[in-house]
Amino acid sequence: xxxxxxxxxxxxxxxxxxxxxxxxxxxxxxxxxxxxxxxxxxxxxxxxxxxxxxxxxxxxxxxxxxxxxxxxxxxxxxxxxxxxxxxxxxxxxxxxxxxxxxxxxxxxxxxxxxxxxxxxxxxxxxxxxxxxxxxxxxxxxxxxxxxxxxxxxxxxxxxxxxxxxxxxxxxxxxxxxxxxxxxxxxxxxxxxxxxxxxxxxxxxxxxxxxxxxxxxxxxxxxxxxxxxxxxxxxxxxxxxxxxxxxxxxxxxxxxxxxxxxxxxxxxxxxxxxxxxxxxxxxxxxxxxxxxxxxxxxxxxxxxxxxxxxxxxxxxxxxxxxxxxxxxxxxxxxxxxxxxxxxxxxxxxxxxxxxxxxxxxxxxxxxxxxxxxxxxxxxxxxxxxxxxxxxxxx
Amino acid sequence: xxxxxxxxxxxxxxxxxxxxxxxxxxxxxxxxxxxxxxxxxxxxxxxxxxxxxxxxxxxxxxxxxxxxxxxxxxxxxxxxxxxxxxxxxxxxxxxxxxxxxxxxxxxxxxxxxxxxxxxxxxxxxxxxxxxxxxxxxxxxxxxxxxxxxxxxxxxxxxxxxxxxxxxxxxxxxxxxxxxxxxxxxxxxxxxxxxxxxxxxxxxxxxxxxxxxxxxxxxxxxxxxxxxxxxxxxxxxxxxxxxxxxxxxxxxxxxxxxxxxxxxxxxxxxxxxxxxxxxxxxxxxxxxxxxxxxxxxxxxxxxxxxxxxxxxxxxxxxxxxxxxxxxxxxxxxxxxxxxxxxxxxxxxxxxxxxx
Numbered sequence: 143x144x145x146x147x148x149x150x151x152x153x154x155x156x157x158x159x160x161x162x163x164x165x166x167x168x169x170x171x172x173x174x175x176x177x178x179x180x181x182x183x184x185x186x187x188x189x190x191x192x193x194x195x196x197x198x199x200x201x202x203x204x205x206x207x208x209x210x211x212x213x214x215x216x217x218x219x220x221x222x223x224x225x226x227x228x229x230x231x232x233x234x235x236x237x238x239x240x241x242x243x244x245x246x247x248x249x250x251x252x253x254x255x256x257x258x259x260x261x262x263x264x265x266x267x268x269x270x271x272x273x274x275x276x277x278x279x280x281x282x283x284x285x286x287x288x289x290x291x292x293x294x295x296x297x298x299x300x301x302x303x304x305x306x307x308x309x310x311x312x313x314x315x316x317x318x319x320x321x322x323x324x325x326x327x328x329x330x331x332x333x334x335x336x337x338x339x340x341x342x343x344x345x346x347x348x349x350x351x352x353x354x355x356x357x358x359x360x361x362x363x364x365x366x367x368x369x370x371x372x373x374x375x376x377x378x379x380x381x382x383x384x385x386x387x388x389x390x391x392x393x394x395x396x397x398x399x400x401x402x403x404x405x406x407x408x409x410x411x412x413x414x415x416x417x418x419x420x421x422x423x424x425x426x427x428x429x430x431x432x433x434x435x436x437x438x439x440x441x442x443x444x445x446x447x448x449x450x451x452x453x454x455x456x457x458x459x460x461x462x463x464x465x466x467x468x469x470x471x472x473x474x475x476x477x478x479x480x481x482x483x484x485x486x487x488x489x490x491x492x493x494x495x496x497x498x499x500x501x502x503x504x505x506x507x508x509x510x511x512x513x514x515x516x517x518x519x520x521x522x523x524x525x526x527x528x529x530x531x532x533x534x535x
Numbered sequence: 536x537x538x539x540x541x542x543x544x545x546x547x548x549x550x551x552x553x554x555x556x557x558x559x560x561x562x563x564x565x566x567x568x569x570x571x572x573x574x575x576x577x578x579x580x581x582x583x584x585x586x587x588x589x590x591x592x593x594x595x596x597x598x599x600x601x602x603x604x605x606x607x608x609x610x611x612x613x614x615x616x617x618x619x620x621x622x623x624x625x626x627x628x629x630x631x632x633x634x635x636x637x638x639x640x641x642x643x644x645x646x647x648x649x650x651x652x653x654x655x656x657x658x659x660x661x662x663x664x665x666x667x668x669x670x671x672x673x674x675x676x677x678x679x680x681x682x683x684x685x686x687x688x689x690x691x692x693x694x695x696x697x698x699x700x701x702x703x704x705x706x707x708x709x710x711x712x713x714x715x716x717x718x719x720x721x722x723x724x725x726x727x728x729x730x731x732x733x734x735x736x737x738x739x740x741x742x743x744x745x746x747x748x749x750x751x752x753x754x755x756x757x758x759x760x761x762x763x764x765x766x767x768x769x770x771x772x773x774x775x776x777x778x779x780x781x782x783x784x785x786x787x788x789x790x791x792x793x794x795x796x797x798x799x800x801x802x803x804x805x806x807x808x809x810x811x812x813x814x815x816x817x818x819x820x821x822x823x824x825x826x827x828x829x830x831x832x833x834x835x836x837x838x839x840x841x842x843x844x845x846x847x848x849x850x851x852x853x854x855x856x857x858x859x860x861x862x863x864x865x866x867x868x869x870x871x872x873x874x875x876x877x878x879x880x881x882x883x884x885x886x887x888x889x
Contacts, residue, residue, distance in 0.1 A: 409818075409820075409831060409876055410877055410878060412819070412820050413831070413850060413876065416597050416848070417599050417600060417603075420583065420596060421600065421603060421604065422582065423575075423578035423579050423581075428581075428582060435582055437583055458603075
């Protein structure tokens with residue numbers, strides 16, 4: 143089947159010389175050696191030429207052979223084939239998210255069409271540029287070249303429905319509203335609609351000694367600094383497990399100083415932060431239910447110590463380094479909402495973690511060590527992307 | 536000072552030194568009133584500003600708070616009307632709770648201010664809009680509120696546009712003919728006046744030689760900035776089509792209806808005695824005392840009694856140029872609005888639709 147977008151206002155970002163006609167039936171065998179080799183080459187290329195951009199290096203590193211082989215080993219790849227044409231909708235403002243979404247799809251051998259929103263960050267631009275360079279570099283046509291199309295168009299239902307109608311699967315990263323809207327367009331003989339909606343994440347930290355403060359700060363920093371803490375996987379809440387007050391105090395100070403050295407908020411950010419802080423007592427129902435709150439300003443970090451979290455206080459969280467802090471005596475005191483994604487753990491004894499992980503009924507999608515909240519995995523939000531983007535032969 | 540006394544103050548004649556202590560005291564009293572009567576306001580103050588409150592400071596609320604929460608300082612039974620902002624640039628609209636006393640006072644204060652520019656009598660009024668804008672279900676939107684508010688100062692309200700926004704040349708010509716020797720008022724929203732009135736007159740090469748006319752316009756420059764039309768160009772083009780008339784822009788918002796900041800003949804916006812403007816730093820939102828520095832505009836108004844909108848941090852950028860020494864002769868602070876802050880960037884996954 144040929145998808146012809148000639149008549150539409152579509153801008154093709156990758157590959158630059160792609161025409162607006164796409165053969166949606168062209169696929170490759172999942173995890174084939176040629177495919178893995180080529181993706182590894184792309185990874186090395188990105189790490190080398192994108193070295194000034196940590197996010198791009200991380201993306202390149204993700205394509206290292208050992209990682210791809212590890213993923214491959216988890217599936218009976220001989221018995222799998224590509225699902226067909228996969229339509230991805232991803233934001234352009236989360237630097238490299240679209241890349242991972244696309245790469246898993248390519249690994250599975252699918253014809254991959256990605257629509258990016260109009261706001262592209264510098265990192266996204268550079269990444270697309272580098273992939274284009276990689277394609278141009280070699281005289282042979284690359285295998286992955288024939289599987290990838292990245293395009294941009296103004297929000298347009300006609301185009302979205304047209305691409306959906308030739309796709310056998312769709313991956314949507316976005317708000318609940320976006321997902322609801324885009325999910326209305328039927329896919330080609332399929333209902334394989336994979337959605338990653340709004341989520342929130344939390345950190346659980348235990349610190350016993352002063353020496354543990356610095357590494358714990360660095361880990362949390364790694365999880366909240368990118369995207370100004372606005373990524374779903376960046377913790378919004380810190381649960382303190384039996385940690386002394388003076389240690390917490392030192393922790394926050396150090397974290398705030400580190401943030402201060404690295405980032406500055408612009409006026410619009412400050413306004414968004416102020417709005418959220420002023421909304422907080424209303425979102426937390428402080429007057430109604432005696433939820434005792436204490437606001438502490440460290441600049442740029444803003445800390446709110448409270449007895450318990452309400453769903454609205456995480457739902458409307460603005461990022462921008464506002465952290466909600468709750469004291470707990472045991473892991474079972476952590477109460478999460480249904481849309482919780484990641485729980486990061488720091489300084490908690492491994493046996494205690496395992497026990498909790500095994501027995502807890504809390505609805506989180508994954509538990510991982512602090513500092514790795516933003517590391518991409520092909521199993522995301524409890525969705526096994528490889529399994530969903532391939533079918534049995 | 537209570538409202539019986541406040542309302543007798545001259546609009547533009549108190550110097551900053553005379554006004555400052557009066558205004559400060561009245562604002563503190565009003566803040567105390569909201570603290571006692573609005574549970575939401577009290578919880579915000581207690582949560583974020585306990586030290587400032589003890590220090591008798593009145594911290595501003597973010598104006599967009601009214602887009603998310605219905606804040607009020609009156610009993611449910613006393614709610615008479617809820618006005619909303621137009622919401623053209625955002626999916627949320629502000630909702631402002633008003634009781635009868637507040638509405639009446641808004642109108643009184645607005646009259647006091649307008650009389651400074653129009654004189655005490657009602658004038659024949661040409662409205663650059665279509666009649667249905669105040670009749671349809673959005674009658675309480677900012678456009679409707681603006682037209683209704685200003686209508687009080689005119690009679691024989693004549694609408695210059697048809698419902699499809701095309702110009703009603705016959706009505707306009709007849710209006711100017713009927714009142715050719717009288718003082719008349721023209722009112723409309725800045726962009727609408729430009730797009731559907733002045734540009735159309737220009738295109739049809741239609742010129743009038745009016746002189747005794749006062750034109751008021753408001754509603755922001757965002758759309759005109761996109762067309763690279765400045766306040767100067769705007770005024771010049773109006774004069775080219777209509778003649779030597781006086782043109783006054785004004786700055787106002789639905790969150791503080793009744794207070795308007797009118798542009799004087801020297802081209803500056805002026806604070807009426809019942810309100811105050813403060814500029815806050817773009818870097819950290821702290822108060823900037825220095826004159827001539829651009830920052831975020833905070834507006835304080837004694838008029839907001841039924842809802843805690845007495846001190847608001849807007850999303851507009853502006854500069855205070857001076858106090859008491861404007862060339863036009865009016866006392867108090869004079870300033871300019873430079874435009875809207877850019878929207879906060881969203882860095883999460885929520886923007887795939889944009």
